[in-house]
Amino acid sequence: MPEPAATRPADPPAGPPTVRRATPDDVEAVSAVKAAGGLADSARAARALHDAIADPDRLVVVALAGGAVVGYAKTHRYPDADGPAPAGHYLGGIAVAPDARRLGAATLLTQARLDWIRGRTDTAFYFTNARNAASLALHARWGFVEVARGAAFRGVTFEGGTGILLSAPLD
DSSP: OOOOTTTSOOOOOSSOOEEEEOOGGGHHHHHHHHHHTTOOOOHHHHHHHHHHHHOTTOOEEEEEETTEEEEEEEEEEESSOBTTBOSEEEEEEEEEOGGGTTSSHHHHHHHHHHHHHHTTOSEEEEEEETTOHHHHHHHHTTTOEEEEEESEETTEEOTTSOEEEEEEEOO
16 A cells, blocks of 8 residues: 555655756645755745746745756845844845755755846855854865854854854855
């Protein structure tokens, strides 16, 4: 007898992932990706994502596999410094559905955002929890190095109390 759908592991999406710019029609799928990964989402977050998609100073991209949205990522542009966090373009949130991980979606999403930022400036920034080894390893591929550590950057606090601000030159 087959397992019930709720307990059976999801099948990985067919084919390698691709990336494209997000549209407002992707917001519901992005919410589902975040929920699948255990990330909180809300109506406010959905509105903020709509706003980010429409903002010419930001980029939101989605990863697709088998025709379905399996990941998303965004950028932020901060015109002013905030403590040790300089003004500039930052890599923002990224999420990949659990059944689509290890297929290269995060790499493609990050490369797309860095290519977009490269067209606007020569340095990219991002911050993460000091405990987030996966994020630190991913971003090391592009030469991100530590700029500062702190309890918060740009209003974001970190579980465990320590975040790391990093930067990378975009040659």
